[in-house]
Amino acid sequence: MASTKFKNAGNANTNPVENKVRKEIRVKVGPAGIARIVFLNSDGAEAHSVKQFVNLSGADSSVDGKIVPNVYRAGNKIRLKVVFNKPGTYPFMVKCEPLGGNAQYTPGELARNARFAYQKEQNSYTTGSDGSLALPLEDFFVGAAGKDRYVFRATDASGVTVSTGILEVHRLIYYVELKMRSLTSCAASLALVEQVYAKHHIKLLKLPAVEMAYMPNIGENDAEAFQADARRAYAKSLAVGKQPHVIAIAYTGHLAVKKANLLVSKPSVAVGPGSAPALITISTQPDASSLIPEPYFLWHGLGLGESWFVSARFTKAGGSAADAISIPREKCTPLPSSPALPQGANAVQIDVSALPLATGKIELVVNIVDRMRGGISFFGGNLICVCTKAWWSTVDTKMQNEVIVHELGHKMGMVADGSGKLPDRTVSLYDDAKGHRGNHCFHGLSATQSRYDSSADASRSKCVMYGAANGFSDFCVNCASAVWKVDLSDGWEPF
Ligand SMILES: [Zn+2]
Ligand SMILES: [Zn+2]
Known part of the structure; x- marks a missing residue:
């Protein structure tokens, strides 16, 4: 039958049909070849291209089934499987290949942290008797840099190479x-x-x-x-x-950080019935370590039950401590530096009209804002x-x-x-x-x-x-x- 078919198909110079038949026969009798290398999912399914979340670990619960679809996509170790086209034990090699544009870690970086490296050396394997092999998890790993990309290539004894899709690194x-x-x-x-x-x-x-x-x-x-x-x-x-x-x-x-018990005094204040209110502007000696801008603000609305007011008193000129008259808090009104900032008061107005007629010193002790972080x-x-x-x-x-x-x-x-x-x-x-x-x-x-x-x-x-x-x-x-x-x-x- 075969010889008849050849005769009908062509002449001595061109015999394409004959070549085709021979090729088919060669495949049927030739050695088994490598068919594919794939990534594995945790359920055993094969994956072509994958996103690998290298900072996560397979043991943790960061695998949500959506963004991180399964535990094999968590961590820097890569689950790979190689399959031949027919059962039998076959040798093959696998290597990890970084694509162009990946981060270049320096020798110092690689020496400091093993997670910066990818598996550079190729490894040799032999399939199980079914013609496939899931590679040991420890064998291949990728670096830490985000969006770096790798492919994995497997080559059989006759030099045929197959590749995975792209693995992209995510964090x-x-x-x-x-x-x-x-x-x-x-x-x-x-x-x-x-x-x-x-x-x-x-x-x-x-x-x-x-x-x-x-x-x-x-x-x-x-x-x-x-x-x-x-x-x-x-x-x-x-x-x-x-x-x-x-x-x-x-x-x-x-x-805010408080500066407590700041004493501000004002000399030569006329007090007594009919006297104008005394105005005291809050200021301190600038402190090199303080970031506070001038003017200095009262500690206002910054702590539960904490007040800006500590004490106020009047001492007539030439008087001693025994002559000091306490001024109650309700006579002291904080003045905002601007109407837009009602709590940002940097001055205090003191009603002195209830004091006996005299001239002397007002001493006001206040809590202020030292700085805001x-x-x-x-x-x-x-x-x-x-x-x-x-x-x-x-x-x-x-x-x-x-x-x-x-x-x-x-x-x-x-x-x-x-x-x-x-x-x-x-x-x-x-x-x-x-x-x-x-x-x-x-x-x-x-x-x-x-x-x-x-x-x-x-x-x-x-x-x-x-x-x-x-x-x-x-x-x-x-x-x-x-x-x-x-x-x-x-x-x-x-x-
Ligand atoms: Zn920078
Ligand atoms: Zn910082």
Whole structure:
């Protein structure tokens, strides 16, 4: 039959049909070949291209079935399976190939943190008798940098190579907002924070906010009480189930620091029936460490049951302490510096008409605002805190977002100083010795300044990691490299 068919199909010079038949026969009798290499899902299903959430661990509950579809997409270790086209035991090699544009970790970085590396060396395997093999989990892993991409290639003994689809590296952090009851000044949305981090390949996923007890102000001695309240609220939130990959963001009212018992005196005041009220402007000797602008403001509406007023008294000229006459609080009226800021009082008007006729000295003792802080970053743990009020005005949503980007940056180890598991030292880093507290970024300013904390510095700085609010919400080019590379797999201990 075959010879007849060939004759009919062509002549001696062209015999395409004959070639085709021979090819079919060769396949049927030839050796088995490699068919495919795939990623595995936890249910055993095969996946072509995948998003790998490298900072998460398969053991935690951050796998939600949607964004992180199954536990095999969590962590830096990659589940791979190689399949041949027929049963039998076959040797093959597998290698991990980074695509162009991936982060380039330096030798120093690779030496400091094993999570920066991907599996570079190729490995040799033999399939099981069914012609397939799920590779040991420990064998292949990818680096920490967000949006880095890899493919995995397997080659059989005859040199045929097959490839997976693309594996793209992702990082995911949950956050929960702790909002003080009745505090209406919290940022309406953290969209800007989410956008900035998404740009640097870190997904922030919001959990339902919870309420915490109200504190009008958190002063220097209130941090413990504040954290205790925040902890009670946090314990009731879904964040607990997302540890250690979750950050708590607490909103506070003021973060004002009080200067107590300031004595302000005014000499040569005429008092008695018919006398004009005495006006006392609040001022102190400027203190080098104080950020307070002039004028100095009374401690007003900043602590439950706390008053600006301590005492007032009048002593006639030449009189002794025994002659001092106490002036009651209701005779003292704080005067706002502007009608727009009724609580921002920097002067006190004292009604002296009820005192006996005399001339002498008024001594007023008051509590004042020493300084207002923009945010608190609690060392260690997963709590950051943003102030929603400063100088009795609401801090707008944009600035609250900027503060949160900054404080979250600190939680991720920014500005990276090349210590521990962090990426290399950022070139525009400055530390406490040159101003502010912690590691910050002077991008936009000269590298040779001895300090970076003047107000002129703030207005020329160009990075969200500068040490004071400067209107920037994004990481500069220097910090961006560290945010891209940083390993977030440790997460944070609950505060
Ligand atoms: Zn800072
Ligand atoms: Zn920077």
